[in-house]
Amino acid sequence: xxxxxxxxxxxxxxxxxxxxxxxxxxxxxxxxxxxxxxxxxxxxxxxxxxxxxxxxxxxxxxxxxxxxxxxxxxxxxxxxxxxxxxxxxxxxxxxxxxxxxxxxxxxxxxxxxxxxxxxxxxxxxxxxxxxxxxxxxxxxxxxxxxxxxxxxxxxxxxxxxxxxxxxxxxxxxxxxxxxxxxxxxxxxxxxxxxxxxxxxxxxxxxxxxxxxxxxxxxxxxxxxxxxxxxxxxxxxxxxxxxxxxxxxxxxxxxxxxxxxxxxxxxxxxxxxxxxxxxxxxxxxxxxxxxxxxxxxxxxxxxxxxxxxxxxxxxxxxxxxxxxxxxxxxxxxxxxxxxxxxxxxxxxxxxxxxxxxxxxxxxxxxxxxxxxxxxxxxxxxxxxxxxxxxxxxxxxxxxxxxxxxxxxxxx
Amino acid sequence: xxxxxxxxxxxxxxxxxxxxxxxxxxxxxxxxxxxxxxxxxxxxxxxxxxxxxxxxxxxxxxxxxxxxxxxxxxxxxxxxxxxxxxxxxxxxxxxxxxxxxxxxxxxxxxxxxxxxxxxxxxxxxxxxxxxxxxxxxxxxxxxxxxxxxxxxxxxxxxxxxxxxxxxxxxxxxxxxxxxxxxxxxxxxxxxxxxxxxxxxxxxxxxxxxxxxxxxxxxxxxxxxxxxxxxxxxxxxxxxxxxxxxxxxxxxxxxxxxxxxxxxxxxxxxxxxxxxxxxxxxxxxxxxxxxxxxxxxxxxxxxxxxxxxxxxxxxxxxxxxxxxxxxxxxxxxxxxxxxxxxxxxxxxxxxxxxxxxxxxxxxxxxxxxxxxxxxxxxxxxxxxxxxxxxxxxxxxxxxxxxxxxxxxxxxxxxxxxxxxxxxxxxxxxxxxxxxxxxxxxxxxxxxxxxxxxxxxxxxxxxxxxxxxxxxxxxxxxxxxxxxxxxxxxxxxx
Numbered sequence: 011x012x013x014x015x016x017x018x019x020x021x022x023x024x025x026x027x028x029x030x031x032x033x034x035x036x037x038x039x040x041x042x043x044x045x046x047x048x049x050x051x052x053x054x055x056x057x058x059x060x061x062x063x064x065x066x067x068x069x070x071x072x073x074x075x076x077x078x079x080x081x082x083x084x085x086x087x088x089x090x091x092x093x094x095x096x097x098x099x100x101x102x103x104x105x106x107x108x109x110x111x112x113x114x115x116x117x118x119x120x121x122x123x124x125x126x127x128x129x130x131x132x133x134x135x136x137x138x139x140x141x142x143x144x145x146x147x148x149x150x151x152x153x154x155x156x157x158x159x160x161x162x163x164x165x166x167x168x169x170x171x172x173x174x175x176x177x178x179x180x181x182x183x184x185x186x187x188x189x190x191x192x193x194x195x196x197x198x199x200x201x202x203x204x205x206x207x208x209x210x211x212x213x214x215x216x217x218x219x220x221x222x223x224x225x226x227x228x229x230x231x232x233x234x235x236x237x238x239x240x241x242x243x244x245x246x247x248x249x250x251x252x253x254x255x256x257x258x259x260x261x262x263x264x265x266x267x268x269x270x271x272x273x274x275x276x277x278x279x280x281x282x283x284x285x286x287x288x289x290x291x292x293x294x295x296x297x298x299x300x301x302x303x304x305x306x307x308x309x310x311x312x313x314x315x316x317x318x319x320x321x322x323x324x325x326x327x328x329x330x331x332x333x334x335x336x337x338x339x340x341x342x343x344x345x346x347x348x349x350x351x352x353x354x355x356x357x358x359x360x361x362x363x364x365x366x367x368x369x370x371x372x373x374x375x376x377x378x379x380x381x382x383x384x385x386x387x388x389x390x391x392x393x394x395x396x397x398x399x400x401x402x403x404x405x406x407x408x409x410x411x412x413x414x415x416x417x418x419x420x
Numbered sequence: 421x422x423x424x425x426x427x428x429x430x431x432x433x434x435x436x437x438x439x440x441x442x443x444x445x446x447x448x449x450x451x452x453x454x455x456x457x458x459x460x461x462x463x464x465x466x467x468x469x470x471x472x473x474x475x476x477x478x479x480x481x482x483x484x485x486x487x488x489x490x491x492x493x494x495x496x497x498x499x500x501x502x503x504x505x506x507x508x509x510x511x512x513x514x515x516x517x518x519x520x521x522x523x524x525x526x527x528x529x530x531x532x533x534x535x536x537x538x539x540x541x542x543x544x545x546x547x548x549x550x551x552x553x554x555x556x557x558x559x560x561x562x563x564x565x566x567x568x569x570x571x572x573x574x575x576x577x578x579x580x581x582x583x584x585x586x587x588x589x590x591x592x593x594x595x596x597x598x599x600x601x602x603x604x605x606x607x608x609x610x611x612x613x614x615x616x617x618x619x620x621x622x623x624x625x626x627x628x629x630x631x632x633x634x635x636x637x638x639x640x641x642x643x644x645x646x647x648x649x650x651x652x653x654x655x656x657x658x659x660x661x662x663x664x665x666x667x668x669x670x671x672x673x674x675x676x677x678x679x680x681x682x683x684x685x686x687x688x689x690x691x692x693x694x695x696x697x698x699x700x701x702x703x704x705x706x707x708x709x710x711x712x713x714x715x716x717x718x719x720x721x722x723x724x725x726x727x728x729x730x731x732x733x734x735x736x737x738x739x740x741x742x743x744x745x746x747x748x749x750x751x752x753x754x755x756x757x758x759x760x761x762x763x764x765x766x767x768x769x770x771x772x773x774x775x776x777x778x779x780x781x782x783x784x785x786x787x788x789x790x791x792x793x794x795x796x797x798x799x800x801x802x803x804x805x806x807x808x809x810x811x812x813x814x815x816x817x818x819x820x821x822x823x824x825x826x827x828x829x830x831x832x833x834x835x836x837x838x839x840x841x842x843x844x845x846x847x848x849x850x851x852x853x854x855x856x857x858x859x860x861x862x863x864x865x866x867x868x869x870x871x872x873x874x875x876x877x878x879x880x881x882x883x884x885x886x887x888x889x890x891x892x893x894x895x896x897x898x899x900x901x902x903x904x905x906x907x908x909x910x911x912x
Contacts, residue, residue, distance in 0.1 A: 043825065091820075093821075095828070108806075110801075110809060110821075110822060110830075111820050111821065112817030112821050113817070114806075114813040114814075115809045115810055115820065130868065130869070131868050133729075133865065133868065135730050135866065136726055136729075138705075138725070140705050140731065141703060142701065142703075143703075143732060144891070145890065145896035145898060148868070148871075149868040151868055152867075152868040152869075156872055156875075156886065156898070156899060157903055160872060160876065160886050161903045162886045162887045162898070162899040162901075162902060162903060163899055163900050163901055163903050163905055163906065165900060166900050166906055187903055187904070187906060187907060188906030226705070227702075227705075229702060231699065231895065232891075232892070232893070232894070232895030232896035233895060233896055233897070259900075272654070
């Protein structure tokens, strides 16, 4: 079969991309490896989805169902339980996607690929936790699967490692089911999640947040029994004598997400070490022509609304690729400067308005986002790494430059 | 019928069992306290089929004899039992001129022990074989007979073959006591009393305790911990051979190798623990740091630490004199104890040795005509061509559905693993049982996507609720109850 676009991943990014591509008249196939569409949303039963694009506060399943219904309504072909084994970069014009599903292994030809396969969670070994390898140590997402898809409670005395949004949401989730959440332990001197989640998930449930602390070791026979915690100084050095043990039967790891890019790496897609995702232009096209990336496989987002936007923009890029081709040009390079951890996209044309998505290196008050090459300066009252900054660059402001550096400083 | 009870379903015990199933007049029972086979000493080690050059025949005659014999037997066993393996050889790297003296000693010892094809190679040849070895390496001892296997898959394969040939496995059966009557032995477990004419003690770390229960108080086993790092399969560079440093008096040193699944693995160190710490499998920062630094001494091109996918630790059961204790004590009680390194390598040879001991006690061993040496490996999606997958899918669509994304394990693979667990008598459904049979949960993400799916499949197959499924046996349950259990107030 031949398609204009094969969308890999049926989460918010992939759903939005498939819908938009269909609207633009492209022949679409959507592949998802789960038993249902929606990606990780069906297990995110908390609210907070859709505040930007719908001006409503939906739960994850509600948000996903809006898109899923449209996919069904428009009869966009999709395959479930379909795991992509390989993307082959046949030529600049055509790709082959090899996937397996309960129907067997299939190869499809397509003009473009929109890769929206999401991210994975960091596990206990990556973050250097030593001790026993026992039941009860699990990632926040795994716990969410047990609780909200399988109706199982993983434990009753919970220690949470990392104050990212998933960890905070899960702290509240456990508390709501009657479990004791002992504490949330965060290495950084500031929380990793959104301010609203600190309020609604920790403060409202009297769950203590230990900043500048880290979990060293987990011990137990069969099941977790206790964990050892230490205080760290501003240089992340452990403070001797500050160690203490916490009794718990569950250690939940919420230590960040890593974009899943192996199939992209295998076809030579350039990866940005700062984001862990591919280097892209304003259509979210990677360094391999016709291969686009969106959502958490591009960059770890904090709002689903932005993921939807990325999906739609990539679909527009795919339509341009199929109908007229993405023209050769000298792209304007976007670079992360002082105070900036990363900026996406990495290249823009300068021919239309674009949003730059960036994260700062540390929380700061009363700062400016500087774009020195085009002489712009935008005031921000407070910035923090947990909240993605979005800067609208209007075409009229983009002057004849080769590069735009993004700095966040006083 | 002569009834033999083997205590311990590790590689030693199961190899003995397999050997004994060859005889028509022997009925073999295996008694194991864990919920599955191979979960003690056999589980966490360097997974090497050693060459047999480092066991001094004067000081450790049993090890010296059985290691190379075991190595030779494994070449047959891996094929009969379809055990994942690779015969890639080892290099013992010399960095100083004095090291060559030590290599000469090893070479001579290997020659005495009957190890073929060893030779000392010079710098140029070493770098042709391993371009990324430490720059100041001067040469190496090349031991082509060394190989690597999956130790738990090996025990599983042996167990499946032994059960197919009539052995009976009693899992979740900790030996509580052993009684000797006038004519036989009675082994008590929580579930039953098992009568046997002969008892074989292959209880690993607890072989001393089992021997004491039977009235033989002549040795003690002490645990010696070794820690390991395992890295993601996409790190580079990785060695093509098993790399050792030149050994010291105390240790063979930290090995750098690419294990059979393609992961860079480093370890072990050696830490003697008190006799009572036989369950201390905890990784320590000190131990892991030591392994890291020692590995760097021969392999400076180490990946960033963030590329680790797992750290683990194993315990070696150290006998008092250092040599294996393989002997008939009295009245039909046979020890196969203190099976430390090179125990995995020696296991098939230990099995022959024990069969000889039984024969020597006056039991005439009559060959079974229908004994089947062959066993088929479980299906692995990751080893199939698309055509093979499609053929399997025609039988069951589950073979096309991926459960573990990192390692490409299908639902069909998992269901087959569960069937085989039931076949050998696994009563407690464990995620680890599926893991060791399929490699699910052992990839980049370490199971956060697929573990819940495996829990669900196990719950369906064993007709249980997800929270009753365990990670590695009773006491390691995945949950405390249904989601409302605490709010209802009826949690345990």
